[in-house]
Every structure is written in C-alpha cells, then in structure tokens.
Amino acid sequence: MKKISYKMYLIGLVAPIIFLSGCKKDFLEKPPTDRITDASFYKTDEQVLAGTAGLYNKVWFDYNDKASYNIGDFRSGTTFSAYNDRGNVLFNTTAENGENNASYRSFYQVVAQSNLTIININNNAGEGVSPTVKKMAIAEARFMRALAYRYLVMNWGEVPVITNNLEVLTDTSLVRNTVPSIWRFITREMRAAAEDLPATAAQPGRLTKWSAEGMLARFYLARAGVESTGPTGRNQTFLDSAKYYAQDVIANSGLQLLAKYEDLFKYPYDNNKESLFELQWVYQPGQYGAQNSTPAYLNFSPDIANGDGWGGDKGATWWMLSQYEGMQASGDTMIKGRTLDQRLKATYMLPGASYPEITQAMPTGKQKLIFPYVAGDVNFASIKKYVIGKAEDVGGQAAQQNYPNDTYMQRLAELYLIYAEAVLGNNASTTDATALEYFNKVHTRAGLAAYTLTNPATGAATPLTFDVIFKERVLEFAMEGMAWYDLVRLHYYNPQKAYAILNSQDRGFYNITPDVFPNPTQWTIKKTTWATTDRKVNANAGNFRLPIPSAEITQAPNLTRPAVEYP
Known part of the structure; x- marks a missing residue:
C-alpha cells in the first residue's frame, strides 16, 4: 500500500505545480521560465494562471486513478468487480484499503495545494498582476478547496479543516471538525468563489461563476439533509437555495445538453457545452500524474x-x-x-x-x-x-x-435534476410543471418517452417522487462517481432508506446472452446459479462511513478526539 506522512501531505507542495510543454490545453503549458521560487514567481498574469493550473489535474490524480469509481460506483452498487476491489464491492472497506487511502490523501493534497496557492498569490503577486487575474486565481483555489472538503466530509464525516498548512507543522492540537460546521465552511467558500470567478472562462476548461453556482446547488441540496429534523424535515431554506442556484445556471449560463447522450463520452468531448467543470487531463509521453490513467x-x-x-x-x-x-x-x-x-x-x-x-x-x-x-x-x-x-x-x-480525456466533475444535466428534487423537497410527490419539464430534458435526451403525470394505460396519477428522481440520477450518472454521494445525501436525513436501497441490490455474478450476434434485438440476463454468496451487502450505521486511514490515525492520534465546531 502506498503510504505518505500525514503532515507531509498536509504541507503539500510549496512551489507551484508546473507541467511540461506540449499539453493539449494551453493553460496547462509550462510558462517561459527555467527555475522558479515562490518569491520570484507570481509576477505576471501568465505566472499566476500557471500557478493554479495544477489544481485542475495532478493533485486529483490519486483520487481519479481508481478511487473515484471504487467509492462512487462500486460502493454504491451501480458497478462491480468480480475478483478485485472486493472490499468496496462488498461494502466492507477497511482503514487499510488502498483506494480509501488514495482518495483521502488526494483530497488533502488538493486542500494543501489550494491553501499554499492562496498564500503565495497574496504574499508574492507583483504589480504586474492585474487585480482581475489575482481575484480569479484565488477564487479557483477556494473552489478546489471547498470541493475537496465536500468529498472529505461526505466520505469520512468529521475531518480537520485546514486553511494554512504551514501552521500545522508544529500544531499538536489539530482535531476534527463537526459535519455541520464543515458544510458551513465549504458553502461560504463556494459562495466567495462564485462572486470572484468570471462568467466566461478565461481559457477553455477553467472555472467560471457557473461552475461555482452549480456546486452551490449541489452543496445546498446536501446541506438541506445535514440540517434536517428527520426523513421529511430537510431544511427548506437550503432546498430553496439549491433550487435558486440550479435555476440561475440553467437559465443564464448559456450551457446546453448535448443532443446525444453518447457524445458526452466520445473523444474529443472535453469542455463541451454541457460541462460545468472537468478535471483537465493531458497526454504527456514519459510523464506521470497529469494524464488520465483511469x-x-x-x-x-x-x-x-x-x-x-x-x-x-x-x-x-x-x-x-x-x-x-x-x-x-x-x-x-x-x-x-x-x-x-x-x-x-x-x-x-x-x-x-x-x-x-x-x-x-x-x-x-x-x-x-x-x-x-x-x-x-x-x-x-x-x-x-x-x-x-x-x-x-x-x-x-x-x-x-x-x-487525454477529461473527467466530468459536474454537468448541466445534474442541475436539471437538482432543481426537480429541490422542488419536491419534503413532499411525497410533486406535479410542478417546471420540475417536470427539467426532469424530462434529461429523461427524453436518453431516448425515452416523456415522463407524464398520469399513466397513459390506466389513468393513474404518476407524479414525480424521490424514487423517480433518484433512479434518473443513477441512470444518468452511473460510472461517473456520483451514485455514492446521492446515497450519502439521503443518509443525512433518512439513513434507513439509504440502507434499504443498498441492501436490496444484487451485486453477484450473471450471464448475458444476446438473441443474435452482432446487433442483437434483446438480451437475456440470468443469475449464475452456483454463485449464491456475496450477492447482497449489509449496509448499516457501523459501516456506512469510510474509516479514516489507519496510517493517519497513527501519525495524528488527535484524529480520534471528539470533533469541535469550525470557526
């Protein structure tokens, strides 16, 4: 198992992350300088933009490599591996699990690099740096830090919030922070990013105001469950905020769904008109860490x-x-x-x-x-x-x-479904016309007939419900590392329903037979008769959260202390 010192990865990289020339994305190319230090860097707009480029890929590498689908899809039950990664497939991920460790490490690397980027720009940006670029670059770092903490809090719950890695070098009192206070912090950070990011990307692939607002819609939908009073008591103010930001992105960003779903994953699809934010991977022969290995x-x-x-x-x-x-x-x-x-x-x-x-x-x-x-x-x-x-x-x-292909971190389709769920809110169902319209934009793009509020055959009422929207999200985002976080959102306010979904899933062997080959007209899928074990999982309060890696507990025993509110 790859290990790294807790303090070392919290320190992060003091120098900016720079890449070799030849990348397909202009803003990831190496600036015209040989050796740099923090004091001599950040003197021009070009250097400041180069200083944030690494936040778009390399620091996310360990998460993207295998952990993204191990946690997001294997653990959620959309996808499985028959012989490998069984801890995540069988829902018994341990504190020694490699992908558990890799993702935890990667998210804190994002945090560390974001923190140091903010400090370095504030301390070293010269007069040659325009206020607009300085503001945007700091907003990029705050966006990345908030998003990394979103993954951390949803997977491990109480974790330490760190905004200055240099200060923790001699800090022996570092402890975890409470879940609600982490959500308050990251929402505040993302709101600040939305204020300072431009409406139009400075360069293709860079963050915009709409990237941040899309994440705010996602954050508020989750936070509504964090601060709930039970299965039908999600925080209405946060549901309204999720609806507001989703609507603003839908109506004003200029983004559109691609006409064909399959085109979302046909190369080259990078930074298309549906994309709000992608990890920006590059093909680099002989180099490692800035490419997509997945x-x-x-x-x-x-x-x-x-x-x-x-x-x-x-x-x-x-x-x-x-x-x-x-x-x-x-x-x-x-x-x-x-x-x-x-x-x-x-x-x-x-x-x-x-x-x-x-x-x-x-x-x-x-x-x-x-x-x-x-x-x-x-x-x-x-x-x-x-x-x-x-x-x-x-x-x-x-x-x-x-x-070379990018990894989607958020697409416009999610905003349509966030809007529908936010309108549904704490109700058992909704017939809201706009919610139905937005739901159907996603549903019909997939080639399906429009969802209707009455069953055409029986005339029975079929309003939008949580189960209908949840299923649509599963179908739309399978193998995009999303389904697990939908279950975590649900678990915040209705853990028993989250367990019921997970425990109902069959994750065992099967056989698929086409009626003709190639170009079948239908398939028959049969469960493998002799494979009777490991078909179901037992999700419960004791195993739902991921365990903080044991190597980190060893090196930072204060992580076992009770969590405290973040300021």
Missing part, C-alpha cells in the same frame, strides 16, 4: 487498449441492469428485453453492441469494436464510459495508463 483499468481487454486493458472483470451489477426501462425482470433470477434508454449502451457494453469509434484488435486483423459474446455461465456488461480506444482512435494521443 481508462487503463476500465478497458475490458488489451484488444481495445494501449498496453493495458485490465477491466475484464468490471461491469454493471445485476441491480443496475434491472433499472433500465424495458429490461424486464422475470422472477428473481432473470432479466429479459431491450431498452430505448441510450444511456445503457453509452455506459456499459452488452454482447453484440457496436462502437465504431473504437478499434478492436482481432487475430485476423483490426475491426471496429463489436463487444464480444463470451458463452458460459459468467460474463459481464463491461464499462464503456471513459473508454476511448487505441492511440489511433484519438489522434495518437494515448499510451499505456496515459490517456
């Missing part, structure tokens, strides 16, 4: 990869496949059918599905990918999202564990 672990086979392709045992869970409209359950052991929901093909690969944008190496040569049918009693609906193919499919911009 596709290496998702590619189902070396046949479609670049010297990697280690995702053959990863795929949609039985539970996830059962969520798609048209995939009809037959008893408890079989699903049969097809779906008009275009998100299935764009998220997971079923036997016979075609992906002409990806090259597949075959014994007889190369062909456009047709996901193979492996006969037998175990196979997988392998992962498609973030899988972009061989180097030849992306203009030569890929190599082993070195891919």
Whole structure:
C-alpha cells in the first residue's frame, strides 16, 4: 500500500505545480521560465494562471486513478468487480484499503495545494498582476478547496479543516471538525468563489461563476439533509437555495445538453457545452500524474487498449441492469428485453453492441469494436464510459495508463435534476410543471418517452417522487462517481432508506446472452446459479462511513478526539 506522512501531505507542495510543454490545453503549458521560487514567481498574469493550473489535474490524480469509481460506483452498487476491489464491492472497506487511502490523501493534497496557492498569490503577486487575474486565481483555489472538503466530509464525516498548512507543522492540537460546521465552511467558500470567478472562462476548461453556482446547488441540496429534523424535515431554506442556484445556471449560463447522450463520452468531448467543470487531463509521453490513467483499468481487454486493458472483470451489477426501462425482470433470477434508454449502451457494453469509434484488435486483423459474446455461465456488461480506444482512435494521443480525456466533475444535466428534487423537497410527490419539464430534458435526451403525470394505460396519477428522481440520477450518472454521494445525501436525513436501497441490490455474478450476434434485438440476463454468496451487502450505521486511514490515525492520534465546531 502506498503510504505518505500525514503532515507531509498536509504541507503539500510549496512551489507551484508546473507541467511540461506540449499539453493539449494551453493553460496547462509550462510558462517561459527555467527555475522558479515562490518569491520570484507570481509576477505576471501568465505566472499566476500557471500557478493554479495544477489544481485542475495532478493533485486529483490519486483520487481519479481508481478511487473515484471504487467509492462512487462500486460502493454504491451501480458497478462491480468480480475478483478485485472486493472490499468496496462488498461494502466492507477497511482503514487499510488502498483506494480509501488514495482518495483521502488526494483530497488533502488538493486542500494543501489550494491553501499554499492562496498564500503565495497574496504574499508574492507583483504589480504586474492585474487585480482581475489575482481575484480569479484565488477564487479557483477556494473552489478546489471547498470541493475537496465536500468529498472529505461526505466520505469520512468529521475531518480537520485546514486553511494554512504551514501552521500545522508544529500544531499538536489539530482535531476534527463537526459535519455541520464543515458544510458551513465549504458553502461560504463556494459562495466567495462564485462572486470572484468570471462568467466566461478565461481559457477553455477553467472555472467560471457557473461552475461555482452549480456546486452551490449541489452543496445546498446536501446541506438541506445535514440540517434536517428527520426523513421529511430537510431544511427548506437550503432546498430553496439549491433550487435558486440550479435555476440561475440553467437559465443564464448559456450551457446546453448535448443532443446525444453518447457524445458526452466520445473523444474529443472535453469542455463541451454541457460541462460545468472537468478535471483537465493531458497526454504527456514519459510523464506521470497529469494524464488520465483511469481508462487503463476500465478497458475490458488489451484488444481495445494501449498496453493495458485490465477491466475484464468490471461491469454493471445485476441491480443496475434491472433499472433500465424495458429490461424486464422475470422472477428473481432473470432479466429479459431491450431498452430505448441510450444511456445503457453509452455506459456499459452488452454482447453484440457496436462502437465504431473504437478499434478492436482481432487475430485476423483490426475491426471496429463489436463487444464480444463470451458463452458460459459468467460474463459481464463491461464499462464503456471513459473508454476511448487505441492511440489511433484519438489522434495518437494515448499510451499505456496515459490517456487525454477529461473527467466530468459536474454537468448541466445534474442541475436539471437538482432543481426537480429541490422542488419536491419534503413532499411525497410533486406535479410542478417546471420540475417536470427539467426532469424530462434529461429523461427524453436518453431516448425515452416523456415522463407524464398520469399513466397513459390506466389513468393513474404518476407524479414525480424521490424514487423517480433518484433512479434518473443513477441512470444518468452511473460510472461517473456520483451514485455514492446521492446515497450519502439521503443518509443525512433518512439513513434507513439509504440502507434499504443498498441492501436490496444484487451485486453477484450473471450471464448475458444476446438473441443474435452482432446487433442483437434483446438480451437475456440470468443469475449464475452456483454463485449464491456475496450477492447482497449489509449496509448499516457501523459501516456506512469510510474509516479514516489507519496510517493517519497513527501519525495524528488527535484524529480520534471528539470533533469541535469550525470557526
């Protein structure tokens, strides 16, 4: 297991993170300087912008590498690994778990680098730095710090809030802060970022006011549950704030949903008109840490990869496949059918599905990918999202564990669904016209008929409910590291419902058989009869939160002390 000193990663990097030239994104390129120090850097707008560039990728690397889907999707039950990462799949993540450690470390690296960036700009920015750029750069750092703490508080609960890493070097009294006070801090930080970020990105891929407002909508929806009085008592003021910020982004940002869902993950999709914020990865031969390594672990086979392709045992869970409209359950052991929901093909690969944008190496040569049918009693609906193919499919911009495609951190589709849930609020259901309109923008983009408030066949009322919106979020954002945090939001105010969802999921082996190959018209999915164990998890109050890594407890025993309010 990779270990790092608690204090070392809280200190972070004193110098700005700088990258080699040749990156595809201009603002990640190395500035024209050889050796720099903090005192001599930050003297021009260009240098200040270069000083925040690393906040967009390298500090997030350990989280993005494997931890993002281990926590966000394996733990939530949308996706599983048959033979690896079983601690997260089976919901028994330990304090020694590698991805638990990697993500905790990565988030505090984001915090540390953000803190030091703010300090360095304030202390060293010269007269050649314009007030506008200085304000924007500090806002970028505050945005990143707030977002990192959002992940920390949702995964580990009470954690220390640190805003000056240099001060903690000799501080032996550092303790954790309470969950509500952390949420107050990060909401305040994100509001400040929204005030100081520009409405139009200074460079493609950089944060804007709308990025911060999108996160504020997300934060307030979660915070409404943090400060609730029970399952039907979410804080109404925060629900209203979530609705307000979601509406402002929807109405005024100029962002639009892409016409086709599958195009969200067809390279090059980076920084498209639906994107609010992405981690900005770059292809850098011979360099490590600024590239996207995740596709290496998702590619189902070396046949479609670049010297990697280690995702053959990863795929949609039985539970996830059962969520798609048209995939009809037959008893408890079989699903049969097809779906008009275009998100299935764009998220997971079923036997016979075609992906002409990806090259597949075959014994007889190369062909456009047709996901193979492996006969037998175990196979997988392998992962498609973030899988972009061989180097030849992306203009030569890929190599082993070195891919150029960005990671979405927030898309406009989420704002539509946040609005709908915020309007629903503490009600059992809603027929609000705008909430339905926004819900249907996401739902119909997937290729499905518009959701209606009455059942066309029976005339029965079918208003929007939490379950309907939650399911839509699962379908829309599967394999984007999102579902776990939706369950954490729910757990804040209704833990029993969160446990019930998790404990109802089947995460076991199955077999998928197409009716014809290729280009099937339907599939039959049967549970593997001999695989009767490890199909369900037992989520409860004792295992819902992630444990703080044991190495950190050893080095900072004050982390076991009771949490206190953050100022």
